Amino acid sequence: MSVIIDRRESAGSSTGKKSTVNRQRFLRRYKHIIRKAVQDSVDQRSITDTDRGDNIHIPNKDLSEPIFHHGQGGKNQRVHPGNKAFHKGDRFSRPPAGQGQGSGQGAASDRGSGVDDFVFQISREEFLEYVFEDLELPNMLRKNLKSTTEYTLRRGGFTSAGSPDQINVVRSLRSAYARRIALSAKKRKKLKALQSELDSLKNSDDPEDQEKAATLKLEIRAIQQAIKRMPFIDEFDLKYNNLIKIPLPSSKAVMFCIMDVSGSMGQEIKDIAKRFFLLLYLFLQRSYEAVEVVFIRHHSEARECDEEEFFYARETGGTLVSKAMDLTSQIIDERYPVSNWNIYIAQASDGDNWETDTDICRKIISERLLPRVQYFAYVEIADRPQNLWHTYQQIQDEFADYFAQQRIRNHADIYPVFRRLFARRSG
Amino acid sequence: MSDQKPLSTGSEWTFELLKRYDETIGCLAKQFRLDTYPTQIEIINSEQMIDAYASVGMPLMYNHWSFGKHFLGSLQNYRRGRMGLAYEIVINSNPCIAYLMEENTMAMQALVIAHACYGHNSFFKGNYLFQQWTDADAIIDYLLFARNYITRCEEKYGIDKIEELLDACHALMNQGVNRYKRPQPVSAAEEEALAKEREEYIQRNLNDLWRTIPAKEEPKSKDKQRFPEVPEENLLYFIEKNAPLLENWQREIIRIVRKIAQYFYPQRQTQVMNEGWATFWHYTLTHELYQQGFINEGYMLEILHSHTSVVFQPDFDDSRYTGINPYTLGFNIYRDIRRICENPTPEDRQWFPDLAGSDWLDTLHFAMHNFKDESFILQYLSPKVMRDMHLFCIEDNEVNSFLEVASIHDEPDYRTLRQSLAAQYNLGNTEPNIQIYNVDIRGDRSLTLIHTMHEGRPLEPGSAQEIIKHLHYLWGFDICLKSVDEWGAERKVYALSE
Numbered sequence: 001m002s003v004i005i006d007r008r009e010s011a012g013s014s015t016g017k018k019s020t021v022n023r024q025r026f027l028r029r030y031k032h033i034i035r036k037a038v039q040d041s042v043d044q045r046s047i048t049d050t051d052r053g054d055n056i057h058i059p060n061k062d063l064s065e066p067i068f069h070h071g072q073g074g075k076n077q078r079v080h081p082g083n084k085a086f087h088k089g090d091r092f093s094r095p096p097a098g099q100g101q102g103s104g105q106g107a108a109s110d111r112g113s114g115v116d117d118f119v120f121q122i123s124r125e126e127f128l129e130y131v132f133e134d135l136e137l138p139n140m141l142r143k144n145l146k147s148t149t150e151y152t153l154r155r156g157g158f159t160s161a162g163s164p165d166q167i168n169v170v171r172s173l174r175s176a177y178a179r180r181i182a183l184s185a186k187k188r189k190k191l192k193a194l195q196s197e198l199d200s201l202k203n204s205d206d207p208e209d210q211e212k213a214a215t216l217k218l219e220i221r222a223i224q225q226a227i228k229r230m231p232f233i234d235e236f237d238l239k240y241n242n243l244i245k246i247p248l249p250s251s252k253a254v255m256f257c258i259m260d261v262s263g264s265m266g267q268e269i270k271d272i273a274k275r276f277f278l279l280l281y282l283f284l285q286r287s288y289e290a291v292e293v294v295f296i297r298h299h300s301e302a303r304e305c306d307e308e309e310f311f312y313a314r315e316t317g318g319t320l321v322s323k324a325m326d327l328t329s330q331i332i333d334e335r336y337p338v339s340n341w342n343i344y345i346a347q348a349s350d351g352d353n354w355e356t357d358t359d360i361c362r363k364i365i366s367e368r369l370l371p372r373v374q375y376f377a378y379v380e381i382a383d384r385p386q387n388l389w390h391t392y393q394q395i396q397d398e399f400a401d402y403f404a405q406q407r408i409r410n411h412a413d414i415y416p417v418f419r420r421l422f423a424r425r426s427g
Numbered sequence: 428m429s430d431q432k433p434l435s436t437g438s439e440w441t442f443e444l445l446k447r448y449d450e451t452i453g454c455l456a457k458q459f460r461l462d463t464y465p466t467q468i469e470i471i472n473s474e475q476m477i478d479a480y481a482s483v484g485m486p487l488m489y490n491h492w493s494f495g496k497h498f499l500g501s502l503q504n505y506r507r508g509r510m511g512l513a514y515e516i517v518i519n520s521n522p523c524i525a526y527l528m529e530e531n532t533m534a535m536q537a538l539v540i541a542h543a544c545y546g547h548n549s550f551f552k553g554n555y556l557f558q559q560w561t562d563a564d565a566i567i568d569y570l571l572f573a574r575n576y577i578t579r580c581e582e583k584y585g586i587d588k589i590e591e592l593l594d595a596c597h598a599l600m601n602q603g604v605n606r607y608k609r610p611q612p613v614s615a616a617e618e619e620a621l622a623k624e625r626e627e628y629i630q631r632n633l634n635d636l637w638r639t640i641p642a643k644e645e646p647k648s649k650d651k652q653r654f655p656e657v658p659e660e661n662l663l664y665f666i667e668k669n670a671p672l673l674e675n676w677q678r679e680i681i682r683i684v685r686k687i688a689q690y691f692y693p694q695r696q697t698q699v700m701n702e703g704w705a706t707f708w709h710y711t712l713t714h715e716l717y718q719q720g721f722i723n724e725g726y727m728l729e730i731l732h733s734h735t736s737v738v739f740q741p742d743f744d745d746s747r748y749t750g751i752n753p754y755t756l757g758f759n760i761y762r763d764i765r766r767i768c769e770n771p772t773p774e775d776r777q778w779f780p781d782l783a784g785s786d787w788l789d790t791l792h793f794a795m796h797n798f799k800d801e802s803f804i805l806q807y808l809s810p811k812v813m814r815d816m817h818l819f820c821i822e823d824n825e826v827n828s829f830l831e832v833a834s835i836h837d838e839p840d841y842r843t844l845r846q847s848l849a850a851q852y853n854l855g856n857t858e859p860n861i862q863i864y865n866v867d868i869r870g871d872r873s874l875t876l877i878h879t880m881h882e883g884r885p886l887e888p889g890s891a892q893e894i895i896k897h898l899h900y901l902w903g904f905d906i907c908l909k910s911v912d913e914w915g916a917e918r919k920v921y922a923l924s925e
Contacts, residue, residue, distance in 0.1 A: 002466040002467065002544060003465070003466070003467045003522070004442055004445055004446060004449070004468045004469075004470070005467060005468065006442070007469045007471045007475065007526075008471060008472050008475070019477070019482070019494065019495060019498035021490045021495075022482070022490055022494040022495030023498055023499060024495070025490060025492040025590070026492040026493075026495030026496050026498075028492070028586075029492045029590070064890070065493055065598065066598050066889075066890035066891075066894050067597075067598060067600070067601055067890065067894070068601065068602065068858070068861060068887075068890065068891065068894060069858070069859065069886070069890065070857075070885065070887060071885050072825075073825045073883065073884060073885045074824075074825055074882050074883030074884030074885060075823070075824045075884070076822070076823045076882070076884065077820055077821070077822050077823075077833055077850070078820065078823070079751065079818055079820045079821075079844065080743035080748075080751070080820075081742060081743060081751060081816045081818055082741070082742025082744065082748075082816075082817050083743075083817040083818065083819040083835055083836065084742075084744075084817070086832045086835055088832055088833070088835055088839075089832060090831070090832040091829040091832075092829060092830055093828065094823065094830055118496070118500060119503055120499035120500065120502070120503050121502075121503060
């Protein structure tokens with residue numbers, strides 16, 4: 001006599017996913033390889049799917065579990081099925097190693113030559129975990145935690161109690177209709193029966209039937225009236241829109257992406273800048289409940305724009321970096337009160353600017369921006385330090401905690417530079 | 428055809444139906460004298476099945492990264508449709524636990540119940556190797572003890588240390604079994620008490636063994652007594668008892684791995700017999716269900732379709748070929764035994780005078796009870812099966828520049844072909860013979876192992892060198908592994924010293 005147990009429900013409980021711990025053990029053991037694979041993958045991916053999970057390849061030899069077994073050589077006999085034409089004593093040359101298939105080769109080894117990689121998938125979460133491992137946002141503050149939490153109201157289903165202004169007419173009428181159908185069902189049934197009886201008497205000339213029909217008619221009218229008397233709408237039927245309170249995210253961050261689009265910025269440089277901004281955006285997303293992005297492009301004029309335009313618009317001109325800094329400062333004034341927002345600025349440029357303008361920049365940054373932001377990261381995409389770099393160096397000396405700059409030469413530098421800018425600070 | 432109404436006709440299964448099928452199949456099984464442990468059928472989903480795969484099919488197991496690796500590998504293959512999942516997993520325990528997948532149709536569940544709950548189950552209970560070597564009553568308890576013990580060690584000494592130790596043990600797992608000594612079955616509670624006792628005992632004994640202060644100028648006499656006196660083939664056992672530097676908890680973990688290796692040892696020796704037996708019985712029992720009208724033609728067709736793919740044997744020159752399918756070979760032999768009993772030909776009378784015309788059930792049960800793959804093939808593989816499967820043997824001798832067909836399925840060769848195939852299932856041949864030969868007790872404590880080559884076959888050097896490292900970790904002193912040929916000549920030495 002067997003016992004039958006349904007184990008499906010227990011998935012996730014201790015008897016269920018036994019592999020969870022083992023899976024973590026595996027990831028833990030190969031952390032260095034996975035981290036490397038993730039980093040390579042960040043470099044190679046197209047911008048749109050940087051944050052997808054990924055297939056990780058690990059060479060099989062790196063995770064083999066050795067057991068004693070025989071190698072090539074010596075005398076081996078092996079029995080195979082499916083002989084077609086061989087006779088005892090037939091000889092043929094030994095196939096070259098590694099080509100196990102066909103030709104009746106003796107040692108179709110069950111271990112194969114196993115050069116394939118071991119491939120497995122990590123989730124988006126795990127992927128980002130590795131990308132941003134050991135990094136941190138400097139000066140992180142969860143602003144606005146103490147102020148009264150704000151709520152927004154959102155529709156969420158229906159209730160049968162509420163204020164009159166929230167009555168939902170359609171729902172209420174539907175409910176009333178259903179009630180009327182339900183409560184009158186018995187009467188309608190009877191009505192139908194009487195009606196058909198009456199129909200059968202209609203053509204009869206028998207006076208007795210006539211009399212009967214008259215009584216039936218009276219009865220029918222009584223029932224019809226009874227049905228009519230049923231209340232059209234009852235208090236019971238009223239349905240109200242339900243409003244639920246949703247707390248607004250209390251720790252918010254905004255990121256300003258400031259990109260130079262002057263004539264000197266080639267497509268390649270923009271692409272690098274783009275990747276850098278994306279990494280920063282993903283990173284912020286992991287730390288804050290809500291992240292907003294402000295895109296600012298500038299040449300000799302600065303303009304706030306949408307993402308599409310930021311990356312793809314072709315308009316170009318000379319360079320005045322200070323315009324962008326000024327605009328940033330204005331936007332902060334208007335829309336992102338320092339008490340509510342964690343503000344991050346990322347600027348990407350080829351470093352080329354007017355000497356006089358650079359000084360203005362320095363002034364705006366150190367006086368109007370840095371006192372209000374969490375972190376200002378500047379990446380210069382150029383082979384050697386340019387105009388901006390030298391000036392910014394002074395800012396960095398003065399505001400080491402809030403400002404950092406790095407140079408990117410090519411694609412391969414993006415991720416390492418990102419890591420340097422956001423490396424966890426000791427102490 | 429009887430007028431029995433089918434138990435069901437749709438493809439959906441319900442718990443109600445599972446129960447009725449199980450009872451019906453159980454009744455039939457009894458008529459065929461299948462003696463089984465009570466069964467616990469557990470319905471699981473595909474992810475849980477992959478889970479079960481990953482921990483070598485056991486319902487509970489200690490944690491280790493390699494189980495995670497298997498899980499991720501299977502999951503990836505499964506998601507990409509490269510791998511179908513087994514329809515069932517059975518565990519040799521009392522009660523016998525059988526996992527059924529929820530995705531299976533009712534017809535498939537019937538097949539699986541016959542295969543697992545009555546086929547494998549009766550094999551576990553009946554075969555002499557399992558009777559001697561495994562204790563179905565205690566295994567689950569023991570695994571629980573093992574898992575808790577290892578978890579406690581992880582908490583105490585850190586995951587890395589345990590992982591390193593387990594890696595080393597796993598590498599030597601196949602060399603961690605007793606082939607001749609039969610263990611005493613012990614319950615988990617006793618096991619725990621004994622673990623404590625062992626700690627003290629081993630420590631006392633070890634001190635004794637390593638008592639002498641190493642003297643550098645030991646006179647080298649030829650008749651110096653070796654330690655161990657007789658070479659020891661159970662490497663894990665030897666290390667557990669004699670490694671000088673291990674902590675007691677480390678010895679206990681080695682013992683756990685050793686015990687589990689021992690538990691799986693009969694399964695490794697009876698793959699053809701066990702799978703063949705289960706396949707024979709799902710085939711026979713479902714046919715019986717059909718004959719008696721419990722299932723209809725549609726069910727039978729589905730069952731036969733699955734059966735056909737289970738016993739599918741690609742030819743050696745087929746791209747799908749990966750060796751002899753144990754299900755096919757075993758099934759063919761059992762079915763042939765029945766044929767020989769019921770309809771013997773003159774050839775059968777000549778080859779199997781005792782079997783021809785005997786009661787097929789008696790004969791079949793005898794064959795299941797008293798053999799392992801090697802002896803089973805040697806005893807029962809008939810010329811007909813060799814012909815049907817077109818078996819042939821290829822010899823690959825490194826001294827020749829060619830391969831040679833050593834024997835094929837015809838009259839003068841039947842016996843040699845059968846011997847060759849039987850030898851293929853002899854773990855003694857297929858696994859390298861490695862024994863602990865000597866420990867330099869009074870000197871540098873180095874450990875010498877001898878690999879006695881069989882048919883001139885060398886060790887695979889890469890993995891051998893890796894395992895030496897693991898051995899060194901366990902032993903703590905120099906390791907030397909010598910491959911020695913039939914004439915006693917050293918052919919290769921793997922060594923690791925400080």
